[in-house]
Amino acid sequence: MSLSAEALTKTYRIGRHAVSALDGVDLELLPGQGLGVVGPSGSGKSTLLHILIRLIEPDAGRMVLEDAEVTRGALRDFRRAVQFVPQDPASSLDPRRSVLSQVREPLLRLGVTGDHDSMVRTALNRVGLPDRLIAQRASGLSGGEAQRVAVARAIVTAPRYVLADEPTSGLDAPLRLQVLDLLSELRAQGVGVLLVSHDLSGVNRVCTYLLVMARGRIVESGDLTAVMNDPQHPVTRTLVEAVPRIRG
Amino acid sequence: MNEVLGVHDLRVAAGRQQLVRGVSFSVMEGERLALLGASGSGKSLTAESLLGTLHARLSRSGVVEFEGVDVTGTLPQDRAGMAAVFQATATALNPLMRVGRQFRLAGHEHRDAAETLVALDFDDPDRVLASYPMQLSGGQLQRVCLAMAVLRRPRILVADEPTSALDTVSQAEVVRALRAATGPGRAALLFITHDVALASGLCDRALVMHEGTIVADEDFTTLLGRTGDDYVSRLVAAARAMSGVDS
Numbered sequence: 001m002s003l004s005a006e007a008l009t010k011t012y013r014i015g016r017h018a019v020s021a022l023d024g025v026d027l028e029l030l031p032g033q034g035l036g037v038v039g040p041s042g043s044g045k046s047t048l049l050h051i052l053i054r055l056i057e058p059d060a061g062r063m064v065l066e067d068a069e070v071t072r073g074a075l076r077d078f079r080r081a082v083q084f085v086p087q088d089p090a091s092s093l094d095p096r097r098s099v100l101s102q103v104r105e106p107l108l109r110l111g112v113t114g115d116h117d118s119m120v121r122t123a124l125n126r127v128g129l130p131d132r133l134i135a136q137r138a139s140g141l142s143g144g145e146a147q148r149v150a151v152a153r154a155i156v157t158a159p160r161y162v163l164a165d166e167p168t169s170g171l172d173a174p175l176r177l178q179v180l181d182l183l184s185e186l187r188a189q190g191v192g193v194l195l196v197s198h199d200l201s202g203v204n205r206v207c208t209y210l211l212v213m214a215r216g217r218i219v220e221s222g223d224l225t226a227v228m229n230d231p232q233h234p235v236t237r238t239l240v241e242a243v244p245r246i247r248g
Numbered sequence: 249m250n251e252v253l254g255v256h257d258l259r260v261a262a263g264r265q266q267l268v269r270g271v272s273f274s275v276m277e278g279e280r281l282a283l284l285g286a287s288g289s290g291k292s293l294t295a296e297s298l299l300g301t302l303h304a305r306l307s308r309s310g311v312v313e314f315e316g317v318d319v320t321g322t323l324p325q326d327r328a329g330m331a332a333v334f335q336a337t338a339t340a341l342n343p344l345m346r347v348g349r350q351f352r353l354a355g356h357e358h359r360d361a362a363e364t365l366v367a368l369d370f371d372d373p374d375r376v377l378a379s380y381p382m383q384l385s386g387g388q389l390q391r392v393c394l395a396m397a398v399l400r401r402p403r404i405l406v407a408d409e410p411t412s413a414l415d416t417v418s419q420a421e422v423v424r425a426l427r428a429a430t431g432p433g434r435a436a437l438l439f440i441t442h443d444v445a446l447a448s449g450l451c452d453r454a455l456v457m458h459e460g461t462i463v464a465d466e467d468f469t470t471l472l473g474r475t476g477d478d479y480v481s482r483l484v485a486a487a488r489a490m491s492g493v494d495s
Contacts, residue, residue, distance in 0.1 A: 143288075244445035246444065
C-alpha cells in the first residue's frame, strides 16, 4: 500500500530552449508517513507536485497507487484517494461562495454518495473549525481559517494521501503552527502526508523522512533528523544553514 | 542618539472601520526596528502612512515627523530621506529594461551601482546590470531594489515584507544585505514582517501590532523572554516552536 512514482521526467520547452524540470525522480509515500520535499526555488518541487496530483503529465515515468498504475483516463478513484492542499487559500477559495459549497464540491465532482452536509461538518470539525462557519462566505474568513477550510476540502473525501504545496507560506507563526499540527494529526490518523516546502523548520514538524531536490533531481534523502544533523549535499547544507533561529 | 522618525497617534480608517487605532513609536538614528504582526494587523497601512503612499480613499489622522519636521500630508517625493523596498519586486522594476539602464534612469552611475551591488553581496555586478529582471532570482531582484534604495542615501529604510515571497535561502541573502545597508552610521531600518525568527536575527527592538494597535514595544531579548497567554507571548511561543531544527 503506497503512492509511488518511478523515474518521473519533465522538460519544459520555451521556443528553442529546453529546461529540464524533473530528471528521473523516484519516491514512495506510505499511509501515515510524513514525507518532506525541500529544495531551493527552481529545483523542481512544484513540477513534481503537479505531476503527483496529475495536473500535468510527465514526459516519462510512471505512478502507482496501491498496486494500480495511474493512467490519464481514470482519475476519479485517484482523486478520492489523493487530495491536494494549495499554497494560497486566498486564491484557491472563491470569496463569494460559502464554506459549505466549497468543501462539498469534491464530493459532488467525484460522485461520492451519502449525507454530504454531514461529511462537510465532520471535515470542518477535524480541522477545528466550528459549525457556525459553514454558511459563511470565504471572504469573511481569516488567513488561518481559510487555510483550514482548504485542508477540510482536501480531506472531505477521506483521502488516504494528502499532498500539500507550501501550505503555510505567508501565515504568521501561530497560524503556521496550527496548519502544520493539523497535517501531523492527519498523519496520526493514517493519512500519508507529502509536504513540499522551502522551509525546513515547518517540514521538521510534520515529517520524518526527507527528500532534497536540486535541478530536477533528488540529491539527498533519508531520515529527516539524520539528514538535518549531518547534511551531505551542498544544497542541503545551504538549506539547513538558512533556517532562521531565534536567539537565546 | 537622535530620533529619525516619530509617529504620534496615527489612525487610519476605511469609512467607519478603524484599521490603525492610535499608533505611536519612534525610530532612532541607525536603529534596526522590527514591526511584527499577522496579515491584516495594520503593519502595511502604517508603512504607507509613513511613506505618504496611503490610498486616497482611506482617512488618516495623527502626525509623522521625519528628523523633527512634521511631514504629515506631504507627497512621497518630498520625503527624500526615506526609502522603501516592498514584497513585490516584479512590479518595482521595468521587465523590459536592463537593470543597469534602470539604475541610470534613477540618476546613478554604473560604477556607483556596481559598488553598491558588491556591498550587498553580489559577486558579479556587471552581469546583474546587464540582465533583464526576469533573468534574476527573487532574492537577487530584492537586493537590486535594495541597492536602488541605498543609493538614495536615505536616513531611514522602510522594508515592507521584503522576504515574505522568498524561499529561506533567498530570505537569508536579503537579511544579510539589509544588515549591510543599515545600522549605526548608516540608514535606520523599519523591518516589517510576520517572521519573528528572521527579525530577531536582524533587529534590536520590536513593535508588535495586533488588530490595529501596538501591543508590545521592547527590545528583542525582553520580547523573546515573554511567557503567558497574551497575543505577544503566543506569537513568541509559536515562533520558538517553528524556529531552527536542532532546538
